[in-house]
Amino acid sequence: xxxxxxxxxxxxxxxxxxxxxxxxxxxxxxxxxxxxxxxxxxxxxxxxxxxxxxxxxxxxxxxxxxxxxxxxxxxxxxxxxxxxxxxxxxxxxxxxxxxxxxxxxxxxxxxxxxxxxxxxxxxxxxxxxxxxxxxxxxxxxxxxxxxxxxxxxxxxxxxxxxxxxxxxxxxxxxxxxxxxxxxxxxxxxxxxxxxxxxxxxxxxxxxxxxxxxxxxxxxxxxxxxxxxxxxxxxxxxxxxxxxxxxxxxxxxxxxxxxxxxxxxxxxxxxxxxxxxxxxxxxxxxxxxxxxxxxxxxxxxxxxxxxxxxxxxxxxxxxxxxxxxxxxxxxxxxxxxxxxxxxxxxxxxxxxxxxxxxxxxxxxxxxxxxxxxxxxxxxxxxxxxxxxxxxxxxxxxxxxxxxxxxxxxxxxxxxxxxxxxxxxxxxxxxxxxxxxxxxxxxxxxxxxxxxxxxxxxxxxxxxxxxxxxxxxxxxxxxxxxxxxxxxxxxxxxxxxxxxxxxxxxxxxxxxxxxxxxxxxxxxxxxxxxxxxxxxxxxxxxxxxxxxxxxxxxxxxxxxxxxxxxxxxxxxxxxxxxxxxxxxxxxxxxxxxxxxxxxxxxxxxxxxxxxxxxxxxxxxxxxxxxxxxxxxxxxxxxxxxxxxxxxxxxxxxxxxxx
Numbered sequence: 001x002x003x004x005x006x007x008x009x010x011x012x013x014x015x016x017x018x019x020x021x022x023x024x025x026x027x028x029x030x031x032x033x034x035x036x037x038x039x040x041x042x043x044x045x046x047x048x049x050x051x052x053x054x055x056x057x058x059x060x061x062x063x064x065x066x067x068x069x070x071x072x073x074x075x076x077x078x079x080x081x082x083x084x085x086x087x088x089x090x091x092x093x094x095x096x097x098x099x100x101x102x103x104x105x106x107x108x109x110x111x112x113x114x115x116x117x118x119x120x121x122x123x124x125x126x127x128x129x130x131x132x133x134x135x136x137x138x139x140x141x142x143x144x145x146x147x148x149x150x151x152x153x154x155x156x157x158x159x160x161x162x163x164x165x166x167x168x169x170x171x172x173x174x175x176x177x178x179x180x181x182x183x184x185x186x187x188x189x190x191x192x193x194x195x196x197x198x199x200x201x202x203x204x205x206x207x208x209x210x211x212x213x214x215x216x217x218x219x220x221x222x223x224x225x226x227x228x229x230x231x232x233x234x235x236x237x238x239x240x241x242x243x244x245x246x247x248x249x250x251x252x253x254x255x256x257x258x259x260x261x262x263x264x265x266x267x268x269x270x271x272x273x274x275x276x277x278x279x280x281x282x283x284x285x286x287x288x289x290x291x292x293x294x295x296x297x298x299x300x301x302x303x304x305x306x307x308x309x310x311x312x313x314x315x316x317x318x319x320x321x322x323x324x325x326x327x328x329x330x331x332x333x334x335x336x337x338x339x340x341x342x343x344x345x346x347x348x349x350x351x352x353x354x355x356x357x358x359x360x361x362x363x364x365x366x367x368x369x370x371x372x373x374x375x376x377x378x379x380x381x382x383x384x385x386x387x388x389x390x391x392x393x394x395x396x397x398x399x400x401x402x403x404x405x406x407x408x409x410x411x412x413x414x415x416x417x418x419x420x421x422x423x424x425x426x427x428x429x430x431x432x433x434x435x436x437x438x439x440x441x442x443x444x445x446x447x448x449x450x451x452x453x454x455x456x457x458x459x460x461x462x463x464x465x466x467x468x469x470x471x472x473x474x475x476x477x478x479x480x481x482x483x484x485x486x487x488x489x490x491x492x493x494x495x496x497x498x499x500x501x502x503x504x505x506x507x508x509x510x511x512x513x514x515x516x517x518x519x520x521x522x523x524x525x526x527x528x529x530x531x532x533x534x535x536x537x538x539x540x541x542x543x544x545x546x547x548x549x550x551x552x553x554x555x556x557x558x559x560x561x562x563x564x565x566x567x568x569x570x571x572x573x574x575x576x577x578x579x580x581x582x583x584x585x586x587x588x589x590x591x592x593x594x595x596x597x598x599x600x601x602x603x604x605x606x607x608x609x610x611x612x613x614x615x616x617x618x619x620x621x622x623x624x625x626x627x628x629x630x631x632x633x634x635x636x637x638x639x640x641x642x643x644x645x646x647x648x649x650x651x652x653x654x655x656x
Contacts, residue, residue, distance in 0.1 A: 012556050014546050020069040021539045027062035028535050031055055031135060032528060039523040043141060051521060052139050059135040062531065063128055070128075070538050073545040074099035074121040075559025080548050081118065099559050102126045121541045124534050131531050138527035141519050145221045150514035153222045155215035155356055157229035158504025160417070160425040163191035164433025168389045168412035175409035182395040184412040188429075190437035194499040198441055201495025202478050206487060209495045210363055213356075214502035214509075220361040221515035226353055228370050230424050230500050232318070233350040234493035236486040237310040239322065239342040242280055247273045254286045255294045255463045259470055275336040277324055281309050282457035285324040287335035296469070297480050299323040299460035301442045303405035303435050311346035315374040316420065318404060318431070319438045320346040321460075325480065345489040347496070348372060349404075349431075351421045356512075371421035378419035379404070387414055406435030434496075444472040 010016060038051055078095035081087055094111055095118060097104030105122035168184040176182045190198075201209055215222075253274050276286030283300040287293045301321040305312050308320035322344040350372035356365045381400060384390050389412065400413055411432060417425040443459045462480045463470045471477040482488040549556060557563040 011560075014542075014556060017069045017072055017542055017546075017558075020065040021535070021542055024062045024065040024069070024535050025539070027058045027065070028528075028531055031058050031062070031138075031531075034058075035138065035521075035523045035525075035528075038521045040520055042518050042520055052136065055135060055139055056132070059132050059531075062135075062535070063131045066131075066535060066538050067125070067128060069542055070121050070124050071099045072558035073542045074105075074118060074125070076545050076549060076557060077116075077118045077121065079554055079557050079563070080545070080552055081116070083552050083554055096559070098122050098125065102129055117541070117544055120537060120544075124538045124541060127530065127534055131534065134527045134530045138524050140522045140524045142522040143517055144520050145515035146518050147221075147223055147513040147515040149511070150218070150222075151511055152218055153216060153224075153512040153514045154509035155213065155224055155227075155512065156501045156504065156507065156509050157227050157354070158501045159230065159423060159508060160427070160505040161230055161430050161500045161503065162427035162505055163194065163503050164427075164429045165189045165191075166429040166432045170389045170391065177407075177410035179400060179410065180398045181400060181410070183410050184389065186408050186412050186432070188406055188408070188411075188432040188436040190433040191430075191499070191503060193503055194434060194496065195437050195441075197495040197499035198437060198492065199475075201492035202441075202475055202488060204491060204495070206491045206494065209491045209498070210365055212495065212498050213363055213365065214498065215356070215358070215363060217358040217361070217363075217512075217514065219514040219516050220358065221517075222358040222512050223515065224356045224510050224512035226355050227510045228351055228353050228421075228424075229497075230420070230426065230504065231350050231352040231367070231497040232347055232493040232500070233352070233369065233372060234345065234347050234486075234489040235311075236343050236345040236489055239279060239309060239344055240340075242309070243277045243324070243340065243342050244279075245275065245277055245336075247275055253288045253294060254284070254298075254458075255461075255465075258295070258298075258458065258461050259463055259472065277340050277342070279309065279322055279324065279342055281307060281322060283322050283324060284458070285326075285340065289336070290334055293326060293335045293338060294464055295461065296464055297323060297325045297462035297476065298458050299442075299476070299479070300457045301438070301459060303438060304403055305405075306403070308344065308346065310344050311348070314346065314348045314372070316349040316372055316404065316418065318347050318349055318434060319442070320344060321442060323460075323479070323485070343485060345485055347489065347493055349418065349420060349426060351424045352497070371424075373420065375419035378416055378425075380416045382414045382416065389414075404431050404435065406432040406439070408436075441475055442473060 034051070034055065044051070074095060078092055078099075081091060081095060091111075094104075094108050098108040098118070098121070102125055105125040108122045109119060109126075166186065166188040168186050170184050174182055175185055189195075197212075200212070254276075273289055274286040275289055276284050278284040281300065283298060285295055285298045287295055299321055300307075300323075301319060302308065303317065303319050305314055305317040305320070308314075308317065309322055311317050311320045322342070324340060324342045326338040327341050351370040352367040353370045354365055354367050356363065358364070379402070384396065396413070400410070404418070415428045417427050418431060419425050444461075445459065460476050460479075461472055462476050463472075471480065479485065479488065555563075
């Protein structure tokens with residue numbers, strides 16, 4: 001026999017139930033700890049056992065222990081329920097069924113018993129069916145990329161760039177420049193990769209240009225620490241507010257000088273005035289009044305910062321281009337109806353800091369300016385004694401210009417590298433080669449020399465005649481059709497940067513970390529709220545039942561069948577010997593009873609009613625030695641099988 005320390009048998013105490021609730025709480029805690037440990041870690045199998053299997057076992061333990069404690073507490077509630085006052089006998093069946101599972105608990109919630117605290121236990125029983133699925137839902141997975149250092153993962157950057165071609169022509173050509181010096185003519189050209197990058201960048205969107213960056217990522221997911229590199233930066237500034245509108249009486253419209261009509265269809269004299277738009281640097285656009293527009297766009301590109309309207313302060317400027325453009329113009333627009341806009345875009349050498357990642361094989365890169373400041377001791381003309389091509393034919397009387405622009409007839413003196421920031425260099429060969437390539441790509445000389453000077457600051461244009469559009473140079477086709485020139489020049493700058501980074505001296509590259517996909521556990525913590533709430537509610541319900549049991553002074557019977565058998569033997573005569581469940585349930589609906597279970601000295605005795613009408617008289621005999629008088633007496637008349645509702649006499653069993 002198992003007994004407590006006080007001599008009570010364990011079945012007469014709440015020890016097992018308290019242990020059961022404690023066990024369910026510990027199971028829930030073990031689940032939470034286990035999930036917390038493995039949250040965010042790769043899925044695993046240990047001898048074929050998975051985390052889900054372990055959690056499922058703990059969930060079964062939690063649910064089983066909680067169900068045991070709650071069902072017994074509900075069973076005990078039926079004795080507490082009928083110990084306080086006279087209750088319908090049907091309540092016994094309702095509460096007993098509720099202790100057996102969710103269906104009985106649902107039935108209880110629709111009856112008057114639901115207004116008591118027993119409903120809390122019934123709700124716990126009903127909702128406990130969701131414990132298993134909710135705990136399983138808490139164990140989720142997610143795909144993620146985990147990174148580790150990998151020497152095969154690299155991305156290019158440049159500290160020094162010297163690609164290209166540049167040489168003075170020291171044999172035959174000597175040119176006197178506007179600065180008063182006499183120079184050799186020169187030849188220069190950019191590296192083929194740089195020239196290709198220019199054309200690609202000006203014709204492709206930014207995302208495609210980004211993918212041309214020289215990098216290697218074997219795993220298709222890589223990341224690098226931020227790094228710095230030589231680069232080309234860009235910007236565009238709106239100059240529309242600087243446009244001045246006026247009239248020109250020079251006769252022929254501008255397009256005649258830019259590209260004369262081969263058939264002489266346009267006369268050099270015109271009776272109608274020309275309305276023109278002009279920028280402060282001399283760039284203009286005009287068309288004949290009341291005629292279809294023929295000049296759609298004009299531009300002026302230069303590598304001389306002093307000739308730029310909005311980039312004159314850029315010490316490392318490699319190119320600026322001012323443009324006047326008809327917004328949405330076509331060959332059927334009469335001048336000057338089309339709106340006119342103006343802007344200037346610039347490119348300059350700089351140092352950028354890059355943050356680069358490869359996601360699913362696609363490079364994503366962001367940059368921030370690190371420096372575009374030119375070192376004051378860089379880009380200096382070498383002493384004449386160090387000029388390998390210097391001869392007496394080359395006369396230097398005045399300091400040569402300090403700009404980066406390339407002129408083939410005044411750039412023969414050799415210079416030191418251009419240095420930006422801390423140790424980022426571009427050589428004279430690279431700078432002059434890029435300058436030459438920019439001239440070839442973005443400039444064209446007007447066909448006719450306009451003595452009035454109108455074409456002096458125009459070296460690119462878009463003309464339209466009879467539905468045919470002429471782009472000079474060809475790159476103007478892209479610039480004219482671009483809906484966002486700022487984005488176009490940004491893509492051009494990025495593409496040129498790719499050429500510099502991919503062909504830097506020494507081919508430096510930053511190594512990074514390669515990422516591989518892993519399936520990780522991801523705990524969905526909200527799904528544990530329901531199991532935790534049920535455990536807390538179950539514990540609260542059990543404590544309530546324990547307290548009320550002690551307050552009523554009744555025995556711990558719970559759902560044990562023995563008390564029901566004992567009382568059934570005494571109350572059986574109420575049912576007139578009919579053992580059909582439907583019959584007994586019908587009679588129970590009409591009978592009520594109160595059991596003073598707390599009185600150990602009370603002993604209910606069922607005797608036949610002296611009236612002889614088939615009823616029974618339940619006598620409660622007080623067997624306590626100090627008071628053996630009958631405390632109360634209730635007579636129950638139960639009709640036979642054929643009784644009608646109107647003939648029933650409600651019987652009471654009142655055991656005190």
